[in-house]
Amino acid sequence: MGGLRIVAIVLIVAGALGLAYGSFSYTKETHTAKLGPLSVSVKEKETINIPQWAGLAAIAIGVVLLVTGKK
Template sequence: MKAFGIILIVVGILMLIFTNINFTTEEKVVDAGPIEINKKENKSIGWPTWAGGVAVVAGVALAVAGRKR
């Protein structure tokens, strides 16, 4: 339980630092013999800042509860 708490603390801190992740996907639109047309699309995954704070608080609570046992 203590290890899971530490993991939650680290993930929560990373969520507070990086509020979203951007990445690019490539999709084949047309593939007709020698002709190939690809489409690149930028996507992002975002989360609220408070979610990182909740993860840190939950991780601290789990780490403290794991130490008392």
């Protein structure tokens, strides 16, 4: 399998996942304070929305790369 073909398949899979889920979230630690034996930390949950056009564009580019890569 060539490198271009692998990139095309990854784009297609990523685009399909983006369309299926629509968003993903992660937790990041923003503040930490340590006062003697006491430790306090603040964690924020961030959500990233994936636009439908981005998923469709990734799938389309992946398909184009697969088709043109065979020549």
